[in-house]
Amino acid sequence: MAMKKEWLFEEEHEMFRDSLRRWVAEELAPFADEWEEQGEFPMELYRRAGELGFFGGAMPETYGGVGGDFRYHTVFSEELAHSRSGGVSAGLGLHGFVALPAVAAFGNDEQKRRFLEPGIRGEKIGALAVTEPDTGSDVGGIRTKAVRDGDEYVINGSKMFITNGARADFYIVACKTDLERGYKGVSQILVEKGTPGFSVSRKLDKLGWRASDTAELAFDDVRVPVGNLLGEENRGxxxxxxxxxxxxxxxxxxxxxxxxxxxxxxxxxxxxxxxxxxxxxxxxxxxxxxxxxxxxxxxxxxxxxxxxxxxxxxxxxxxxxxxxxxxxxxxxxxxxxxxxxxxxxxxxxxxxxxxxxxxxxxxxxxxxxxxxxxxxxxxxxxxx
Ligand SMILES: Cc1cc2nc3c(=O)[nH]c(=O)nc-3n(C[C@H](O)[C@H](O)[C@H](O)COP(=O)(O)OP(=O)(O)OC[C@H]3O[C@@H](n4cnc5c(N)ncnc54)[C@H](O)[C@@H]3O)c2cc1C
Missing domain, CATH: 1.20.140.10 (Butyryl-CoA Dehydrogenase, subunit A, domain 3)
Incomplete structure (x- = not known):
C-alpha cells in the first residue's frame, strides 16, 4: 500500500500516483529524446492515458470519470514532469486539464456525450483556441467572429499558438458573437476537425515543448450548428x-x-x-x-x-x-x-x-x- 506522503493527498491519490509513475517511467521517459527530436509524440499516448484512466480523475462519473477533485489533476501534472519532455506534458495536459474541464463545466449533456466521454477515453482530443495573431493577454480584444445565420454560426478569423492545434479532434474556439460589447461579446464555440473552411495554417517551430504541436489556425466561413455553442452566448x-x-x-x-x-x-x-x-x-x-x-x-x-x-x-x-x-x-x-x-x-x-x-x-x-x-x-x- 502506498504511503501518504503529503498532507494534501489521500490514499486514493497516492494509488493514482503509483500507476502514473510506473506508466511515465516505462512508457514515456525512455522515448522522450526520440519524440523531442521528431517534434511530436505518438497519438497513441492519448488513448493509452485514457485507457489507464488518467484523464478521468477529476471528471464526472456520469461520463466515465472518477468524480474526484483537483488533486487528481495535481498528481497527474506532478508525475508528467518526470516524462522528460515538456512537450508530452503540454499535449496531454492541455487535453486533460484544460479542454475536458471546459466541456465538463459548461457543456450540455449532448456535448458531454460527444466530446467529454470519448475525451476521457483519449479517443477524441481537445484544444482551447483563444489567442490570436494580434491579441493574447487582452482576451476581450479577440477579433474572430461568429455571426448567426439561421441555425448556424458562421466563423471567420484566426487563432495563434494553439496547443494540440494540428492534431485535435475538437477545438473550443473563442469568438465574438457581439462585436459591440468587447469582452461581454465573447462566446465559446465547438468546432470539429474536418469542418469545411477550418484549416491548420501552419505548425509552429519553437524553443521548447518541442514534442507538442503548436499551431496557427484559420477559419474561413466555417459553419457550425448553434448547438455547438459551449455554455452561454456572450458569457465566453x-x-x-x-x-x-x-x-x-x-x-x-x-x-x-x-x-x-x-x-x-x-x-x-x-x-x-x-x-x-x-x-x-x-x-x-x-x-x-x-x-x-x-x-x-x-x-x-x-x-x-x-x-x-x-x-x-x-x-x-x-x-x-x-x-x-x-x-x-x-x-x-x-x-x-x-x-x-x-x-x-x-x-x-x-x-x-x-x-x-x-x-x-x-x-x-x-x-x-x-x-x-x-x-x-x-x-x-x-x-x-
Ligand atoms: C507554446 C505555447 C503554447 C500556447 N498554447 C495556447 C493554447 O493552447 N491556447 C491559447 O489560446 N493560447 C495559447 N498560447 C498563447 C499564450 O496564452 C499567449 O502567448 C499569452 O497569453 C500571451 O499573449 P501574447 O503572446 O499575445 O502576448 P501579448 O499579450 O502581446 O503580451 C506581450 C507582453 O506584454 C505584456 N503585457 C500585455 N498586456 C499587459 C498589461 N495589461 N500589463 C502589463 N503587461 C502586459 C505581457 O505580459 C508580455 O510580456 C500558447 C503560447 C505558447 C508560446
Whole structure:
C-alpha cells in the first residue's frame, strides 16, 4: 500500500500516483529524446492515458470519470514532469486539464456525450483556441467572429499558438458573437476537425515543448450548428477566466515538479563532478545555490498546495492562484538556469536534461496568462 506522503493527498491519490509513475517511467521517459527530436509524440499516448484512466480523475462519473477533485489533476501534472519532455506534458495536459474541464463545466449533456466521454477515453482530443495573431493577454480584444445565420454560426478569423492545434479532434474556439460589447461579446464555440473552411495554417517551430504541436489556425466561413455553442452566448469571457483558474494552478504544480526534478538531477551531478580535487557541490558558492533553490521550490510548493486546498474547499483564492502562477513558474525558470550554470559546459549540451527543462519551463511565465497579467490581477484584488 502506498504511503501518504503529503498532507494534501489521500490514499486514493497516492494509488493514482503509483500507476502514473510506473506508466511515465516505462512508457514515456525512455522515448522522450526520440519524440523531442521528431517534434511530436505518438497519438497513441492519448488513448493509452485514457485507457489507464488518467484523464478521468477529476471528471464526472456520469461520463466515465472518477468524480474526484483537483488533486487528481495535481498528481497527474506532478508525475508528467518526470516524462522528460515538456512537450508530452503540454499535449496531454492541455487535453486533460484544460479542454475536458471546459466541456465538463459548461457543456450540455449532448456535448458531454460527444466530446467529454470519448475525451476521457483519449479517443477524441481537445484544444482551447483563444489567442490570436494580434491579441493574447487582452482576451476581450479577440477579433474572430461568429455571426448567426439561421441555425448556424458562421466563423471567420484566426487563432495563434494553439496547443494540440494540428492534431485535435475538437477545438473550443473563442469568438465574438457581439462585436459591440468587447469582452461581454465573447462566446465559446465547438468546432470539429474536418469542418469545411477550418484549416491548420501552419505548425509552429519553437524553443521548447518541442514534442507538442503548436499551431496557427484559420477559419474561413466555417459553419457550425448553434448547438455547438459551449455554455452561454456572450458569457465566453467569464467561462475562459473560470478555466484559467485551474489551468494556472496546474501550471504552477507542473513548474514546482519540474524545478524539483531539475534540482535533484543537479544535486547528483554536483556530488559526482569534481574540480580542484573536490565535488563541485561542496564549493560554498554552489552549496548556497542549492540552499536557495530548495527554499524557493519549497516555498512555491507550499503556496501551491495551500491554494489547492482553498480551491477544493470552495474558498476564494483568485489572488493566491495568480500568486502561485507567477511564483512557481518563475522559480522553475530561475532554478533551471542556475542548474545549467552548476553543470558548467555540460549544462549547455543537448544530451543533458537540464537544458531541456530550462527550454520547456521558459514558456510557463508566458502561457496561460503572463506573469505581468497575474501581477495586474493581484494588484486589482488588492484594490489598487
Ligand atoms: C507554446 C505555447 C503554447 C500556447 N498554447 C495556447 C493554447 O493552447 N491556447 C491559447 O489560446 N493560447 C495559447 N498560447 C498563447 C499564450 O496564452 C499567449 O502567448 C499569452 O497569453 C500571451 O499573449 P501574447 O503572446 O499575445 O502576448 P501579448 O499579450 O502581446 O503580451 C506581450 C507582453 O506584454 C505584456 N503585457 C500585455 N498586456 C499587459 C498589461 N495589461 N500589463 C502589463 N503587461 C502586459 C505581457 O505580459 C508580455 O510580456 C500558447 C503560447 C505558447 C508560446
Amino acid at each position: 469571457f467569464y467561462q475562459i477566466m473560470h478555466g484559467f483558474q485551474t489551468e494556472r494552478l496546474v501550471m504552477a504544480v507542473g513548474s514546482v515538479a519540474a524545478a524539483q526534478r531539475c534540482f535533484d538531477i543537479t544535486m547528483k551531478y554536483a556530488k559526482e563532478r569534481k574540480a580542484f580535487g573536490r565535488p563541485i557541490g561542496t564549493f560554498q558558492v554552489n552549496r548556497h545555490k542549492f540552499a536557495d533553490m530548495l527554499t524557493w521550490i519549497e516555498a512555491a510548493r507550499r503556496l501551491t498546495y495551500h491554494t489547492i486546498w482553498l480551491f477544493i474547499n470552495g474558498l476564494d483564492c483568485a489572488k493566491e492562484i495568480a500568486m502561485c502562477k507567477v511564483y512557481a513558474c518563475e522559480t522553475a525558470v530561475k532554478v533551471a538556469d542556475m542548474c545549467i550554470q552548476i553543470h558548467g559546459g555540460y549544462g549547455y549540451m543537448m544530451e543533458y536534461e537540464v537544458q531541456r527543462i530550462w527550454r520547456d519551463q521558459r514558456i510557463q511565465p508566458i502561457g496561460g496568462g503572463t506573469s505581468e497579467v497575474q501581477k495586474e490581477i493581484i494588484g486589482r484584488l488588492l484594490g489598487l
